[in-house]
Amino acid sequence: MTGVPLSSSPIPRRSILIGTVGMAAAALASCDKASSSTSSTSANATSRTVTLSIAANAISGGKSSKEADWFAKYVIPEFIKAQQAKGVTATVSFQPSGVDDEQYKSKLALDLKSKSGADIVSLDGIWVGEFAQAGYIKPLKDVVGSSVTSWEGWSQIPEAVQANAAFDGNTFGIPAGTDGRVLYFNKKLFAQAGLPANWQPTSWTDLISAGEKLATLSGVTPLQIDAGTAMGEATTMQGFLPLLVGAGQQIYANGKWQGNTQAVRDVLTFYQAILAKKLEDSTLQLAAKGRDESFGAFAQGKIGVLAEGDYFWRSVINPNGGDAPMATRDSDVGWAFIPAMAPGKGVGGADYASMSGGGGYFLNPSTPYPQQAWELLTFMSSKAAILARLDGAAQVTARKDVNSEVLSKDPLLSFVSQKVLPLTHYRPGLAVYPQVSLALQQATADVVSGKSPADAATAYQAALVKALGGADQVTTS
Amino acid sequence: MSDHAADAAGLGRPRAAAFMAPALLLITAFLVVPALWTLVLGATNYRLTGLAAANPQFVGTGNITEALSDPGFGWSLWLTLLFVLGSAIFGQSLAGLSLAWSLRSAPKVVKAVVETLVLMAWILPSSVVAFLWVAYLSRHGGTLNAILQTPGTDWLIQHPMASIIVFNIWRGTAFSMLLFSAALSAVPPSQMESARLAGAGTLAQLRDVVFPHIRGHVLTNTLLISLWTFNDFTPYLLTAGGPNHATEILPVFIYNRALYGGELGYGSAISFLMLIINLVIALFYVRLLRERR
Numbered sequence: 001m002t003g004v005p006l007s008s009s010p011i012p013r014r015s016i017l018i019g020t021v022g023m024a025a026a027a028l029a030s031c032d033k034a035s036s037s038t039s040s041t042s043a044n045a046t047s048r049t050v051t052l053s054i055a056a057n058a059i060s061g062g063k064s065s066k067e068a069d070w071f072a073k074y075v076i077p078e079f080i081k082a083q084q085a086k087g088v089t090a091t092v093s094f095q096p097s098g099v100d101d102e103q104y105k106s107k108l109a110l111d112l113k114s115k116s117g118a119d120i121v122s123l124d125g126i127w128v129g130e131f132a133q134a135g136y137i138k139p140l141k142d143v144v145g146s147s148v149t150s151w152e153g154w155s156q157i158p159e160a161v162q163a164n165a166a167f168d169g170n171t172f173g174i175p176a177g178t179d180g181r182v183l184y185f186n187k188k189l190f191a192q193a194g195l196p197a198n199w200q201p202t203s204w205t206d207l208i209s210a211g212e213k214l215a216t217l218s219g220v221t222p223l224q225i226d227a228g229t230a231m232g233e234a235t236t237m238q239g240f241l242p243l244l245v246g247a248g249q250q251i252y253a254n255g256k257w258q259g260n261t262q263a264v265r266d267v268l269t270f271y272q273a274i275l276a277k278k279l280e281d282s283t284l285q286l287a288a289k290g291r292d293e294s295f296g297a298f299a300q301g302k303i304g305v306l307a308e309g310d311y312f313w314r315s316v317i318n319p320n321g322g323d324a325p326m327a328t329r330d331s332d333v334g335w336a337f338i339p340a341m342a343p344g345k346g347v348g349g350a351d352y353a354s355m356s357g358g359g360g361y362f363l364n365p366s367t368p369y370p371q372q373a374w375e376l377l378t379f380m381s382s383k384a385a386i387l388a389r390l391d392g393a394a395q396v397t398a399r400k401d402v403n404s405e406v407l408s409k410d411p412l413l414s415f416v417s418q419k420v421l422p423l424t425h426y427r428p429g430l431a432v433y434p435q436v437s438l439a440l441q442q443a444t445a446d447v448v449s450g451k452s453p454a455d456a457a458t459a460y461q462a463a464l465v466k467a468l469g470g471a472d473q474v475t476t477s
Numbered sequence: 478m479s480d481h482a483a484d485a486a487g488l489g490r491p492r493a494a495a496f497m498a499p500a501l502l503l504i505t506a507f508l509v510v511p512a513l514w515t516l517v518l519g520a521t522n523y524r525l526t527g528l529a530a531a532n533p534q535f536v537g538t539g540n541i542t543e544a545l546s547d548p549g550f551g552w553s554l555w556l557t558l559l560f561v562l563g564s565a566i567f568g569q570s571l572a573g574l575s576l577a578w579s580l581r582s583a584p585k586v587v588k589a590v591v592e593t594l595v596l597m598a599w600i601l602p603s604s605v606v607a608f609l610w611v612a613y614l615s616r617h618g619g620t621l622n623a624i625l626q627t628p629g630t631d632w633l634i635q636h637p638m639a640s641i642i643v644f645n646i647w648r649g650t651a652f653s654m655l656l657f658s659a660a661l662s663a664v665p666p667s668q669m670e671s672a673r674l675a676g677a678g679t680l681a682q683l684r685d686v687v688f689p690h691i692r693g694h695v696l697t698n699t700l701l702i703s704l705w706t707f708n709d710f711t712p713y714l715l716t717a718g719g720p721n722h723a724t725e726i727l728p729v730f731i732y733n734r735a736l737y738g739g740e741l742g743y744g745s746a747i748s749f750l751m752l753i754i755n756l757v758i759a760l761f762y763v764r765l766l767r768e769r770r
Contacts, residue, residue, distance in 0.1 A: 106736045109525045127526070130739075134530035230719050283616065283634045286720030431527045438738060445721045 041145040045371040050083065050090045052369060052376055054361075055108065055118035059098035066321055068096050070389040079379050092376065102232045112136035112364060119367040120377055123173070124359040125164030126233070129431035131362075132167045138365040139170035144374040151378050156399040160426065165360040167429060173362030174381045177397040179309045180420035181242055181354045182335045182412075183207075189304050190334070192217055201339045202351060204246070204270050207305070211279035214304035221281040223274055224294045224306040227444035228285040235444055236437040237355055237427075238307050243267040245425050246340035246353035252428040257436060259474035260461040264443075266341060268453035271444055285448045292323075299324040307338060309357075313412045314395055335412055337420070347425065356424040360398070396421070432467055439463035512752060519746030525739035533742065540746030550747065552722065553730035557707060559638060560645070560726050565706035566699055568646035573653020573698070577661055578683070580654075592654070599651035607714030610644055614715075633716050637723040641712040648711065653698050660694035661687065693766065700762035704755060727751055 058064035071094040083090040111117025131137045140148040165173040193213040201207045214222035226239040249263035274280045284290045317326035340346035367373045394410035407417045443460035465471045523533035544550045580588045613620045616631035632640045672686045710728045718725035735744025
């Protein structure tokens with residue numbers, strides 16, 4: 001041992017030391033790097049080779065399979081072809097995900113935070129505020145330049161839909177469309193329970209009495225109104241908020257959030273009522289994969305009534321490429337408005353309630369090819385590309401020129417676009433909204449786990465005040 | 478003290494330091510700096526998104542005091558205690574010891590087969606194992622329901638803590654089994670024989686002959702498995718901390734708050750508390766080990 005020459009050891013030691021200090025410095029710097037991004041809008045604008053990628057919560061053969069296939073079979077090859085014609089060699093890849101929206105959101109936030117990730121990312125409209133405030137996404141005019149306003153598509157996108165990709169008066173991406181929420185019901189089960197095929201409840205009491213009739217059938221869960229934290233935003237969007245609108249209040253109006261109010265307690269009491277009458281399967285509400293399970297159960301004819309967006313009709317029980325295909329969808333599935341608590345009790349005296357949302361595609365501000373990424377984004381949002389994505393199916397897309405061609409083809413989507421969208425409501429586009437939503441989910445989870453609606457509402461208000469950092473924006477009455 | 482005893486390798490102080498330096502620097506870079514960094518982050522209101530992601534504010538010990546008064550944290554700590562006690566200290570230790578004990582005199586083939594099966598549970602990747610258990614415990618046609626004739630029972634919802642405790646016993650018993658097998662072979666057969674001749678039953682043999690020999694092994698085993706179990710994240714793959722926080726042990730609690738809820742600062746503060754608890758457990762066992770020797 002003593003004979004080994006050791007004289008060279010100080011040098012690697014010093015370099016390791018420098019490495020250590022460097023790492024620590026990098027870690028310290030990472031905390032406020034969001035403010036220091038300065039990639040030029042004209043970077044690589046004339047490059048002859050381009051590498052781009054797209055990320056969305058879609059995966060071939062799984063979640064939003066059609067969207068994933070559209071990227072692989074249309075967007076990527078067609079865009080490469082168009083670039084080739086201009087003498088540019090483009091390499092475009094799609095980064096699939098097939099997970100819960102909240103997990104996808106965390107992944108994207110981490111990607112964007114570390115200045116990596118895909119050049120074009122798909123985001124839900126309600127995340128735009130918090131991503132923008134964190135500096136993870138930037139206004140299109142800052143990433144691409146003022147030329148963005150000249151895109152032909154803007155004139156085709158209604159203002160309410162453009163809001164899904166905007167925050168604080170700036171546009172961050174191109175919206176993909178919007179949706180509406182309804183009650184889906186299984187007509188076969190309804191016939192067995194002696195309920196009409198053209199069912200339309202006009203109050204929560206109607207909904208409960210239909211559930212009680214369905215409860216007489218064996219092996220059938222009468223109702224599925226999402227609740228609990230495991231369902232994530234679905235609980236808020238499919239369950240709590242449409243009910244709240246039906247109880248006469250919006251979650252955020254005139255600068256104030258609903259705290260422990262009568263309307264909030266009414267909604268929680270309704271959840272408690274359907275659980276107490278065993279009209280809902282509390283296991284589904286709490287299970288880690290409960291939402292997917294509920295989809296499967298509906299497709300197998302084991303759920304009577306389920307509240308969902310038109311996504312459910314298009315992408316879940318669609319016999320042609322859905323996640324939980326239901327071969328008899330067109331003949332067996334009916335739909336109805338979500339009723340207000342009682343006729344005329346909804347916001348603005350409405351009889352029925354719905355909520356709408358929608359996401360879009362956004363540019364990663366760290367993209368090395370801002371001009372080409374914008375070109376790809378507008379290519380994806382062109383009329384031809386959206387028609388290719390629909391592939392004969394219907395959806396409320398962002399573009400009026402597409403909607404006027406496709407919506408009339410599908411009875412549910414005609415209903416949504418003509419009857420539901422006029423009375424719908426949108427979530428507030430504020431950065432704090434996702435935290436409020438989490439508090440609402442927890443309140444429903446508390447009720448499902450046996451807390452009283454009053455206690456759950458009290459705990460909700462405490463969480464709300466904490467998220468807002470004070471009680472001055474909270475309504476309590 | 479002679480020079481030789483103080484410096485057994487004969488390197489001299491500078492050379493010995495040079496040998497130690499790379500290891501110490503690596504420990505600094507990958508252990509000390511991240512731990513300190515956790516402390517720094519834990520003193521801010523840093524979030525994954527929103528304004529506090531771009532400009533985190535210093536909040537001092539705010540996160541720590543918040544955690545200590547947060548019923549969610551207390552609940553999570555209690556669940557972690559149950560999980561460690563149930564699945565590691567009692568479950569894996571006892572299962573490992575009884576396997577090792579009963580396999581001592583088993584035929585070679587039986588021993589090989591049982592050991593392989595137990596080892597399999599240990600070496601399979603977590604994600605694969607989680608998939609198997611979700612299928613095993615599933616409400617719809619799950620294997621356990623088929624065996625017990627209890628169709629429609631959702632084990633992960635109706636008995637969430639019991640499920641993850643049994644899961645973790647199954648998952649981690651191999652280590653205790655291996656360690657105890659080795660330890661038992663060090664017990665002198667003559668002493669066992671004398672005990673048997675004197676009419677000692679199995680329990681008496683274990684208590685009076687075996688245990689004094691394997692005391693050190695028991696402590697080492699308990700230390701390692703309780704630390705591993707304390708830090709284990711695999712239950713997340715089965716229940717994601719649900720239903721309604723019923724299985725939210727500390728690592729899952731941190732993940733749910735820090736990444737799912739975006740509260741990175743608060744998550745870091747709790748991580749730091751966890752680090753301290755880890756150190757306390759380790760020190761406790763080390764002390765115990767020294768005294769017993």
